[in-house]
Amino acid sequence: MVILEAKGIKKYFGGVVALSNGNLKCRKGRITGLLGANGSGKSTLSKIIAGVYRADAGEIIYEGKAVHYRNPHEARQNGIALVFQNLSLVPDLTVWQNIVLGMEKNRGLFLENEEARALSRAILENLMPDLDIEKKVYQLSPSEMQVVEIAKAISSNPRLLILDEPTAALEQHEVKNLFEYMRKLANEGVAMIFTSHRLWEVMEICDDVTIFRNGEDVATIDFDKEEKDPDKIIGYITGETKKASVKVDHGTLNGQVLLGAKIRPKSKNSVLKDIDLELRKGEILGIGGLAGQGQNELMYALAGSYPFVRCEVRLEGRNFLLNKPGDAIQNGIVLVPGDRQREGLFLEHSVYENTVFPKFGLPDHPLFIPEKEYRTECEQIVDILSIKTPGLDAPVNTLSGGNQQKVVVGKWLSFDIKVLLLADPAKGVDVGAKRDLYEYIVKxxxxxxxxxxxxxxxxxxxxxxxxxxxIMYEGEIVASLAGEEISDDAITAVSMRVKR
Incomplete structure (x- = not known):
């Protein structure tokens, strides 16, 4: 039974067309994958259904009636809940307070706090049973925050649950818990819209998929009737037959040692322990392991931005300490951080301003900005990385996630890069943009x-x-895989090892 149908949805932001002809059907008890490149319109459609935006044209038919919800709260009251990609949590409230926020029950003048706590525990028992509901949200890890966002949506007993990139911050066992809970909800008749850039997740959890490209739906595939063909889906997403992966040739590494690093903790606050590593010229060295084992801290240490360690580096025969980010940048070590919105970009500033900003911190930067030279450089970067933007002066927050990430990489391209540090660079990036990014990185x-x-x-x-x-475990490197040893099974097996 169709619970929701979006017909001919159009949405414009200024002169930018976000949706030109969006169509989607959702059925009770089924999980519908909503797929497409960043900027294809899928998140915009989800937000229109959930009352965040109002469509400029078209109609939403929900439970047989045309609806126009004015805000997400009104949509939740009518059985539609959205798990936001950019979290909607209040940092200073506790886990349980966030979960029931906006849907609190009263007993006279007083809130039913114990009932709210019990509801929160019941939901989290299925998703993350060890999470302390009395913790403030600002004390949580990114994966814990994501689970709270999901629990918040589930707490309203929705009849239609929209999950926009809910797994981006989750570990694999947490994804498994979520999928089990989604199947439980589907068996109870809940309809779901699921968006993910990880195709294996779509293949595993979805009953059907609708694919968007350039603001309109281009295909719907019912997995009960058609095979699950990832290459076919990628072809619809990108409009190309080119595959999304750039497979490395696991050959013998003969390059000279480019970088040697010795990291030693100098504070009890350090997540990192003693680490020694070498990086060869032209090598792509992976850092794996379960989330939260010190991988991000290692990247920050090598970028001169982790004060709890002493990081001694030998780069191209020169020895120096990384005490601050400037030490790394001036020596050709640059970082693309994992959270582009908080750490990589000035969202309300233009593509041009974000691209040239790192130059201003250089000690030999001229007093007057060479505007013409910098704009030419920026145009070249936009062209090299195929950044889709209305122009150099477009605010970076108007770009899709994948194009924002290309700007984060692009701002370093005019530097003499010797070592490129990438902290989860493709997180939340669509398959087409991911392919473009990795093609350039490999090159x-x-x-x-x-x-x-x-x-x-x-x-x-x-x-x-x-x-x-x-492979990292509890702040140290516990294993090294090379060549044909590198496989998903091997990485998983070593990552889940028992500490000696």
């Missing part, structure tokens, strides 16, 4: 001899692109 390593250190939460990215993979 940078193999053609120009740049050393790349890549942390990815998705093992598939490590398997596809890395010459070696170092």
């Amino acid at each position: 940078l390593a193999k053609d120009k001899g740049v050393g790349v250190i890549l942390y990815a939460s998705d093992n598939e990215e490590l398997v596809e692109h890395c010459d070696r993979v170092l």
